[in-house]
Amino acid sequence: MKYINLGFISLLLLFIAASCSEDKGNYTYEDVPEITITGVQESYDLMRGVDSLVFTPTVTSSTEGEIAADNPNYEYGCLLRPTNGTSFGENDDSYTHDMNPDKTQAFTYGFSEMVGSYQGIYTVTDKRTNVTAYHTFNISLRSSVYEGWMVLCNEGDDNRVRLDMVSVISSDRITPVYDVLNESFPEQHNATQIMFDHNMYATTGDYIYLMTETGSYKLEKTELTAETADNVEGGFLCDLNGDVPIRFAACGCCPPGSSGHFMTTKNGNVYINTLSGSGAAYEYLGNTSTELGDAEYRVSPYIGVGMERNGLTFQPNSTAALFYDIDNKRFMTWNTSANDQLLSEVPEGGATFIPFKTGQDLVYMEGTSYNQNVVFAILEDEGGARSVLATNLTDNQYVQENYYEDIQAENFNVAEHFAFHSQYPYMFYAYGNKVYTYQLGTGITTDISLPAGEEITMLKIDLWKWLTPSSIPEDKVAEQHYVLVGSYNPATGGDNGGILRRYRLNNSTNSLELVNEWSGFAKIVDVCYRERF
Numbered sequence: 059m060k061y062i063n064l065g066f067i068s069l070l071l072l073f074i075a076a077s078c079s080e081d082k083g084n085y086t087y088e089d090v091p092e093i094t095i096t097g098v099q100e101s102y103d104l105m106r107g108v109d110s111l112v113f114t115p116t117v118t119s120s121t122e123g124e125i126a127a128d129n130p131n132y133e134y135g136c137l138l139r140p141t142n143g144t145s146f147g148e149n150d151d152s153y154t155h156d157m158n159p160d161k162t163q164a165f166t167y168g169f170s171e172m173v174g175s176y177q178g179i180y181t182v183t184d185k186r187t188n189v190t191a192y193h194t195f196n197i198s199l200r201s202s203v204y205e206g207w208m209v210l211c212n213e214g215d216d217n218r219v220r221l222d223m224v225s226v227i228s229s230d231r232i233t234p235v236y237d238v239l240n241e242s243f244p245e246q247h248n249a250t251q252i253m254f255d256h257n258m259y260a261t262t263g264d265y266i267y268l269m270t271e272t273g274s275y276k277l278e279k280t281e282l283t284a285e286t287a288d289n290v291e292g293g294f295l296c297d298l299n300g301d302v303p304i305r306f307a308a309c310g311c312c313p314p315g316s317s318g319h320f321m322t323t324k325n326g327n328v329y330i331n332t333l334s335g336s337g338a339a340y341e342y343l344g345n346t347s348t349e350l351g352d353a354e355y356r357v358s359p360y361i362g363v364g365m366e367r368n369g370l371t372f373q374p375n376s377t378a379a380l381f382y383d384i385d386n387k388r389f390m391t392w393n394t395s396a397n398d399q400l401l402s403e404v405p406e407g408g409a410t411f412i413p414f415k416t417g418q419d420l421v422y423m424e425g426t427s428y429n430q431n432v433v434f435a436i437l438e439d440e441g442g443a444r445s446v447l448a449t450n451l452t453d454n455q456y457v458q459e460n461y462y463e464d465i466q467a468e469n470f471n472v473a474e475h476f477a478f479h480s481q482y483p484y485m486f487y488a489y490g491n492k493v494y495t496y497q498l499g500t501g502i503t504t505d506i507s508l509p510a511g512e513e514i515t516m517l518k519i520d521l522w523k524w525l526t527p528s529s530i531p532e533d534k535v536a537e538q539h540y541v542l543v544g545s546y547n548p549a550t551g552g553d554n555g556g557i558l559r560r561y562r563l564n565n566s567t568n569s570l571e572l573v574n575e576w577s578g579f580a581k582i583v584d585v586c587y588r589e590r591f
Contacts (some may be wrong), residue, residue: 092436093182101196102178105227108202108235111157112169113499117182117191118436125182127163133183134163141175148172173201173280202235203282204591205341209267209544210252212581213553219246219270221282221578223444223588234576236554237349240283246270249583255319260294266588267306271324296356301325307361307380307425309392318392320344320379326356326379330399331390342399344392345383349399357390357401358382360423360500364431365480365521378454380433381402389435389514393454404456410539411461412447419436425451427480427521432459434478434485444471446485446498460498467496467503475517481539482565488514493543493561495568504568508545512557516544516582523589525586539563540573544582551554556582 097116098343104111113136113329117125118227138160145151157167157178176197223235228428232287248271255265257480266277266294275284303321319331328344346354362380378393380402404414418437425433431451438444446462469489477486491508508514522530522538530538540560547555556579561570 061522063140064220082309090187090189091119091184091353092268093120093125093184093189094158095180095182095191095193098180099195101198103198103200104169105200105202105225105235106173106462107238108170108225108233110166110168110276111178111181111197112166113158113178115180117163119184125163131185133165133185134158134161135166135181135183136165136167137179138167138171139179140177141177146171153523154519156450169199169515171199171201175199194484201243201280202249203238203588204231205380205588207542208254208266208586209254209558209579209582209589210584210586211251211254211556211558211581211582212249213248217248217581220580221252221268222556224576232574234578236578238280238282243275243282243284244273246272248272251306252584252586253306254586255306255308269303269306271304284428285531298323298327298329301327301330301356305359305361307363307379308535309363309377318377318379318394320361320381320392322357322361322381322382322448326358326383326384327353327360328357328401330391332399344381344399345390346400346402355383358384358420360420362423362433362435362449363425363427363498364433365425366430366452378451378456379458380423380425381421384420386415387417387419389456390451391456408449408455410455410458412458416447422476424476424478426478426519428478428483429513435470435475438471438480439558442471457534462498465496465501467494467501468505469494470496475514477517477519477541479519479539479563480521484565484568485561486517486519488517488542488543490514491545493517493570495563495570497568502568506561506570508543508557508559511549512545512547514543515556516584517541518542518585520585520587522587536562542585543583544579546581551578553580554578556580558582558585 071472092188095117098113119125128381132516137154138157139154158165178197180193181190189423192494202225203223207224209222209224210224211220220237221239221415222426223238224232225235226232251269253267264279266279268275268277289323301323304324304334305322309318321329330344343353345357346348348350378391381390383390389404392401393405397479406414417439420436423433423435429450433449435447436444437447443464445464447458448460450457450459456480470487473487473489475488485498487494487498491512491514492505494503494505496503540562541563543559545557557570557577558579560574562573564571
């Protein structure tokens with residue numbers, strides 16, 4: 059049984075009465091002012107790492123009117139809490155974060171919290187009466203790396219690997235974001251490739267591969283950390299006795315029917331994952347004639363795979379891939395109908411124009427969906443003349459469609475960056491600050507010049523990874539054929555002098571038309587769109 063001390067209560071009532079009597083000269087209960095908070099939103103849609111909450115309310119008292127920000131009689135606060143009522147987690151057991159530690163009327167807050175939904179609670183307290191007014195609002199904190207162009211860069215004299223991004227929040231909001239790799243990502247140097255691999259039926263979902271000459275990683279998809287997965291600690295793709303994977307490709311353009319993944323390495327090896335069993339992700343050395351044998355020749359880092367997909371069966375029209383033996387100057391092949399752990403010589407039955415053992419150096423090779431599955435290869439002979447070989451891989455055949463011999467086009471023999479169109483027979487190449495458009499067959503050449511001082515560092519056409527042509531949204535169909543041009547001007551931007559432009563091909567005039575331009579990147583090496591399905 060609890061007892062009540064009546065004497066104590068009587069004394070307490072007398073104290074309250076006296077306090078009220080003393081305060082009556084300042085306020086009566088009828089005089090307590092009403093505080094209103096206006097001029098702010100009920101909800102905010104913000105991107106983490108890019109946006110800050112800029113909170114600039116208008117505070118009004120029913121007795122004093124609008125309250126100036128420096129009025130000493132008022133104090134302000136604002137707390138952030140997860141809308142699900144849980145703590146922030148991940149070594150943070152608190153249920154609220156203070157967004158306004160300076161207790162000012164207006165404030166700015168930059169978010170480091172995880173992506174998610176939050177509630178803000180803004181308070182205004184009249185210090186004379188201890189009356190507090192509240193205003194609650196919602197915050198949707200989005201990832202800056204959710205969707206958009208991943209822009210892989212080298213920064214500074216030591217080529218520190220940096221991943222920037224052109225983040226697509228909506229069709230009306232597309233903005234660059236810089237240095238987006240999580241701070242836990244180990245520093246790397248000499249970037250080579252960024253790759254998005256989509257598989258709608260894989261239990262692990264999509265993959266993002268980041269390749270460099272010092273280490274190559276599979277990235278965790280939400281925060282772009284080095285993921286601990288695939289039997290290797292820290293997301294590192296494979297331990298190859300000091301050799302490093304620098305280029306990745308998936309046979310069949312990454313749909314669920316992909317039959318093989320390939321990684322070529324800095325030392326000229328190729329490792330194959332047939333996706334047909336368990337074990338190490340890339341345990342099969344392909345540039346050897348015997349299973350588990352030692353390397354017998356070096357391959358070029360470029361991998362040619364067909365990019366066409368079958369709209370009826372969700373399968374690729376080709377499960378073959380082309381490689382190039384740079385020691386013996388010959389094309390090598392892989393397909394599921396042969397020994398799928400090793401490369402083989404290409405059957406000469408499809409060699410209409412030149413032998414697949416060309417005796418030439420490979421300058422560049424790229425797979426497209428042109429005429430279903432054409433792989434274009436740029437070859438250079440001993441005299442420095444360059445030619446283009448087009449080989450069709452449809453139905454695992456190796457059929458030479460065309461050979462454009464000894465191309466005489468301005469600066470083609472010294473160009474270092476190339477791309478091939480998947481709709482029309484066009485090659486694009488770059489030298490200095492010029493991009494050239496070359497129509498294969500007719501030889502018609504046009505060019506565009508970027509501003510003086512810029513040097514082109516990358517050309518690419520990045521086809522979507524949607525499983526079938528019919529599944530690509532209508533407003534995105536044309537965009538996958540735009541030409542991406544990366545350039546760099548240290549005089550204007552220092553380490554941030556990189557510029558990314560997108561061009562559409564006008565095939566009636568054989569010219570490129572500028573669509574978008576973004577700047578502030580480091581030296582661009584590769585670009586790949588991170589899609590959402």
